[in-house]
Amino acid sequence: MTFFRSRLAAAWLIAAGAASFAPAAMAQDLELTIMAPAGAGGGWDSAARALQEVMMSTGNARSVQVVNVPGAGGTVGLAQFVQGAAGSPNQLLVGGITMVGAIITNKAPYDLTAVTPLARLTGDPLVVVVPASSPYQTMSDLMEGIKGDVERTIWAGGSAGGADHMLSALITQAAGADPAKVNYVAYSGGGEALAAMLGGQVTAGISGYGEWQGQIESGDLRALAISYPEAIEGIEAQPLKAQGIDIELVNWRGIFAGPGISDEDKATLEQAIAKTVESPEWQDLLKARGWSDYYAPSDEFTAFIASESERVTSILTSIGLAE
Amino acid sequence: MESLAFLMQGFGTALDPMNLAFAAIGVLLGTAVGVLPGIGPALTVALLLPITFKLDPGGSLIMFAGIYYGGMYGGSTTAILLNTPGESASVVTALEGNQMARRGRGGPALATAAIGSFVATLIATMGLAFFAPLLVKVAIQFGPWDYFGLMLIAFVTVSATFGSSPLRGLTSLAIGLWLGLIGIDQLTGQARLAFGVPNLLDGVEVTTLAVGLFAIGEALHVASRHLFNDEKPIAIKGSIWMSRQDWRRSWKPWLRGTAIGFPIGALPAGGAEIPTFLSYTTERKLAEKPEEFGQGAIEGVAGPEAANNASAAGTLVPLLTLGLPTSATAAVMLAGFQQYNLQPGPLLFVQHPDLVWGLVASLFIANVMLLVLNLPLVGLWVRLLKIPLPWLYAGILVFACMGTIAANPSVVELMMLVAFGVLGFIMRRYDYPIAPVVVGLILGPMADSALRRSLQMSLGDPMVLLQHPGSATMIGIAVFALLAPFVFKGLARFRQDED
Numbered sequence: 001m002t003f004f005r006s007r008l009a010a011a012w013l014i015a016a017g018a019a020s021f022a023p024a025a026m027a028q029d030l031e032l033t034i035m036a037p038a039g040a041g042g043g044w045d046s047a048a049r050a051l052q053e054v055m056m057s058t059g060n061a062r063s064v065q066v067v068n069v070p071g072a073g074g075t076v077g078l079a080q081f082v083q084g085a086a087g088s089p090n091q092l093l094v095g096g097i098t099m100v101g102a103i104i105t106n107k108a109p110y111d112l113t114a115v116t117p118l119a120r121l122t123g124d125p126l127v128v129v130v131p132a133s134s135p136y137q138t139m140s141d142l143m144e145g146i147k148g149d150v151e152r153t154i155w156a157g158g159s160a161g162g163a164d165h166m167l168s169a170l171i172t173q174a175a176g177a178d179p180a181k182v183n184y185v186a187y188s189g190g191g192e193a194l195a196a197m198l199g200g201q202v203t204a205g206i207s208g209y210g211e212w213q214g215q216i217e218s219g220d221l222r223a224l225a226i227s228y229p230e231a232i233e234g235i236e237a238q239p240l241k242a243q244g245i246d247i248e249l250v251n252w253r254g255i256f257a258g259p260g261i262s263d264e265d266k267a268t269l270e271q272a273i274a275k276t277v278e279s280p281e282w283q284d285l286l287k288a289r290g291w292s293d294y295y296a297p298s299d300e301f302t303a304f305i306a307s308e309s310e311r312v313t314s315i316l317t318s319i320g321l322a323e
Numbered sequence: 324m325e326s327l328a329f330l331m332q333g334f335g336t337a338l339d340p341m342n343l344a345f346a347a348i349g350v351l352l353g354t355a356v357g358v359l360p361g362i363g364p365a366l367t368v369a370l371l372l373p374i375t376f377k378l379d380p381g382g383s384l385i386m387f388a389g390i391y392y393g394g395m396y397g398g399s400t401t402a403i404l405l406n407t408p409g410e411s412a413s414v415v416t417a418l419e420g421n422q423m424a425r426r427g428r429g430g431p432a433l434a435t436a437a438i439g440s441f442v443a444t445l446i447a448t449m450g451l452a453f454f455a456p457l458l459v460k461v462a463i464q465f466g467p468w469d470y471f472g473l474m475l476i477a478f479v480t481v482s483a484t485f486g487s488s489p490l491r492g493l494t495s496l497a498i499g500l501w502l503g504l505i506g507i508d509q510l511t512g513q514a515r516l517a518f519g520v521p522n523l524l525d526g527v528e529v530t531t532l533a534v535g536l537f538a539i540g541e542a543l544h545v546a547s548r549h550l551f552n553d554e555k556p557i558a559i560k561g562s563i564w565m566s567r568q569d570w571r572r573s574w575k576p577w578l579r580g581t582a583i584g585f586p587i588g589a590l591p592a593g594g595a596e597i598p599t600f601l602s603y604t605t606e607r608k609l610a611e612k613p614e615e616f617g618q619g620a621i622e623g624v625a626g627p628e629a630a631n632n633a634s635a636a637g638t639l640v641p642l643l644t645l646g647l648p649t650s651a652t653a654a655v656m657l658a659g660f661q662q663y664n665l666q667p668g669p670l671l672f673v674q675h676p677d678l679v680w681g682l683v684a685s686l687f688i689a690n691v692m693l694l695v696l697n698l699p700l701v702g703l704w705v706r707l708l709k710i711p712l713p714w715l716y717a718g719i720l721v722f723a724c725m726g727t728i729a730a731n732p733s734v735v736e737l738m739m740l741v742a743f744g745v746l747g748f749i750m751r752r753y754d755y756p757i758a759p760v761v762v763g764l765i766l767g768p769m770a771d772s773a774l775r776r777s778l779q780m781s782l783g784d785p786m787v788l789l790q791h792p793g794s795a796t797m798i799g800i801a802v803f804a805l806l807a808p809f810v811f812k813g814l815a816r817f818r819q820d821e822d
Contacts, residue, residue: 072524160512
């Protein structure tokens with residue numbers, strides 16, 4: 001029954017948080033609630049719980065609760081957060097590039113301009129792979145194949161309209177084919193898509209590098225490229241940019257506060273997160289999870305979101321998922 | 324035999340007193356969350372992740388496995404006693420289990436579920452230990468066309484099995500399929516039938532539907548007839564233990580359920596629900612007294628319960644060998660592995676054999692603990708039925724609403740729960756079977772994406788379904804199962820005419 005209680009306590013905290021306008025607290029006194037706009041086990045949930053763990057162990061917050069509000073690529077959680085966390089100094093939301101896409105394809109009532117960006121936290125490289133048995137040895141072989149017959153180049157990856165789908169469209173475009181014709185088979189996640197790759201049912205696949213790391217290292221999958229702007233230590237596959245293909249796409253995740261919070265509250269939260277991110281505990285955790293540090297402070301992150309929203313809209317329009 | 328040596332070593336790890344304690348905690352927590360509708364093992368493991376970070380990897384993974392197995396186990400208790408399935412995998416258990424409980428046979432129902440789960444888990448865990456690497460090679464060859472074939476078999480058998488006539492079964496199935504269409508289409512990312520309600524974009528939650536139809540519908544039904552009908556469920560009639568006849572009728576369904584559950588659980592998109600439906604249908608077909616089905620046939624509890632636990636062990640096959648989580652709980656467990664810098668996948672068995680075999684050994688131990696924990700409690704559980712009806716159903720209503728809110732805190736979700744409750748009441752009133760609705764909701768979207776993925780890969784050529792031997796065979800079986808009853812009926816008439 002303790003789980004029930006902690007859930008109820010979390011719900012109570014949201015209610016209390018929305019009602020109280022406590023004066024700006026010292027960072028170490030922070031009592032925070034982080035909303036993961038997805039179910040347990042996903043990327044946002046693990047990011048929220050990682051942050052919870054490190055903020056508490058480094059003393060940058062006294063207590064941190066994580067609540068899951070799953071639904072529609074995070075837009076259900078976002079809408080609830082915009083309404084419930086206005087002006088609140090102790091409520092946070094995790095989000096990322098998939099949410100930017102979901103806002104556009106779902107025509108969500110709120111976008112990320114409705115919340116206060118605090119920091120960009122992590123950025124995972126996507127990896128382009130082919131099965132070990134594939135005739136394609138290099139990225140340019142794959143590009144040739146796409147140019148030859150775009151429809152017969154079958155891609156497998158995560159959800160439709162997500163980062164994986166966007167990258168397949170960008171590569172198709174770079175190969176000189178029509179991105180609207182991409183034959184992209186969407187799976188619920190990198191895991192299920194992996195089975196299709198290993199079973200040799202598709203030509204190529206895209207997923208977060210970490211999800212397929214085991215199969216890449218064991219030689220079951222051949223990694224052709226990563227979508228990160230520069231090479232990453234420990235990853236053999238080279239960036240698309242280094243291979244002469246001018247594409248970068250990072251699966252970034254960031255943290256947001258509610259709309260209209262006071263400048264002092266914002267400064268306190270920013271500082272607490274900046275300190276957490278600098279700590280050796282956070283760096284160790286990133287290494288353990290295979291995440292890349294992609295930290296950017298509030299101002300830079302706000303500008304970044306604006307440019308990403310524009311870019312994502314144009315990619316989704318090219319695929320035909322947005323008008 | 325190398326595996327056996329490793330397994331012995333694994334038992335050494337798992338029998339460490341600390342690890343035994345972790346297994347016990349896991350099993351207890353798992354059973355508790357399995358009993359509560361809405362709070363699944365996935366959430367529990369996620370909540371515990373930061374706490375277990377300080378522990379050693381072996382201990383915490385052993386605890387997670389205990390929660391997982393315990394959750395599969397606990398879900399059956401409420402399904403049998405209160406007609407409120409705690410997990411979607413125990414929906415089928417409620418069908419016969421609750422009928423048994425009302426006739427005073429709640430004890431044997433719980434016992435056959437507990438022992439069946441034990442037997443199934445034992446066999447399936449052995450399968451996991453020895454055949455995982457082999458099984459996974461077969462599983463990844465299973466293409467979308469094969470999944471579609473499997474779904475077809477499930478549809479045909481289910482609609483023929485439930486309800487007083489195939490037409491009623493099909494009508495219920497159609498309602499489920501329609502509900503399954505609601506939400507974002509997985510292949511194109513476009514919303515279907517959501518009417519701009521953001522909470523509908525992710526579709527209808529299976530537990531909300533199951534709890535609404537079963538528990539709330541039932542409560543409304545009982546309330547509507549309370550004044551005219553003083554037929555009360557009998558708490559205990561006869562022994563609360565299984566009789567010799569119960570044992571005789573249970574052991575084959577346990578084995579068949581395991582044989583169905585384990586391989587389907589090992590499929591990357593198999594899940595725990597399909598094997599329970601298939602097992603129920605199989606038992607009904609093979610039963611000596613098929614007329615007892617719907618009135619509390621013990622085979623209908625023994626088979627599906629074995630199947631859902633065997634599939635839980637099956638799920639660990641792709642998780643450990645491919646790093647491929649096929650259920651929400653497995654996904655959280657994957658995060659648990661990663662937090663210790665372990666990458667489940669083809670190299671895990673080679674790089675960390677001590678850990679993998681320790682986990683497998685502790686699954687055996689968790690399994691024994693579950694049996695020890697559950698059997699003595701049977702006598703206590705069945706006393707729940709002695710609570711006066713109005714109290715009992717009021718309790719169930721509160722319980723169902725709280726569980727739904729805990730899993731998904733939104734008003735829309737609660738409204739859906741009530742709407743499904745009313746639907747369940749109407750269907751009961753007019754004698755339509757309820758289970759096919761749940762089947763349709765679970766399998767509809769899976770069949771939809773399997774078919775469309777197949778066609779996407781074949782560039783629109785439907786022959787792809789017949790070109791692969793696996794899917795061709797399964798589609799053949801489905802067509803045969805659909806037509807055979809009519810053909811045999813016709814033949815019988817033909818012979819009669821000759822006489």
